[in-house]
Amino acid sequence: MKVREILRVKGGTLYTVSPDEKLTCAVETMAQFDIGSLAVMEHGQLVGMLTFREVIATLARQGGVLGERTVRSVMDDHPITCTPETELDQVRPMMLEHHTRYMPVLDGGVLMGVISFYDVAKAVVEMQSFENRLLKAYIRDWPDEEAAARPQAAAAAGGAV
Incomplete structure (x- = not known):
């Protein structure tokens, strides 16, 4: 900034x-x-x-x-x-x-x-808050291991039939 x-x-x-x-x-x-x-x-x-x-x-x-x-x-x-x-x-x-x-x-x-x-500290806090929100949104949308494994297992099962 x-x-x-x-x-x-x-x-x-x-x-x-x-x-x-x-x-x-x-x-x-x-x-x-x-x-x-x-x-x-x-x-x-x-x-x-x-x-x-x-x-x-x-x-x-x-x-x-x-x-x-x-x-x-x-x-x-x-x-x-x-x-x-x-x-x-x-x-x-x-x-x-x-x-x-x-x-x-x-x-x-x-x-x-x-x-x-104060202006500088406020800008830093706002910048960190924005980054935190982005990281939390990214983590919230992170696929869990089981959900990620299901499509692969279904594709493998479908290919074997």
Whole structure:
């Protein structure tokens, strides 16, 4: 399965923020839409990712106060990315190795969407469920040994008569 299939199922909604936006406004957007990340865009280009991880780390360092900080001051300015053609089997180890929950999907420098670890896990579960149903249908239609032997025995008996 490719990343483009996850994006197709997920839909085209993309949440972005400017790097010069106040961090408090970005957090309000994340809370309003119940999302864990915002793609940080400047001049039509992805320049970073803001996730709840950066927000929580900032709150911990600043005694629970975001103050006048901007998104640029706390964002991940080198997020790992993938393309729509990246195979899911490549994405999973990348996300695990880099301990990332959100991955921007770029196609020739154009942001196509952001996939989450949840999106990846859901796709894997759905793929395995589909394979399980196919295997169960195959096994259910498997001829038993006695039924398979009857036509051969009947043919042998008919040939001897």
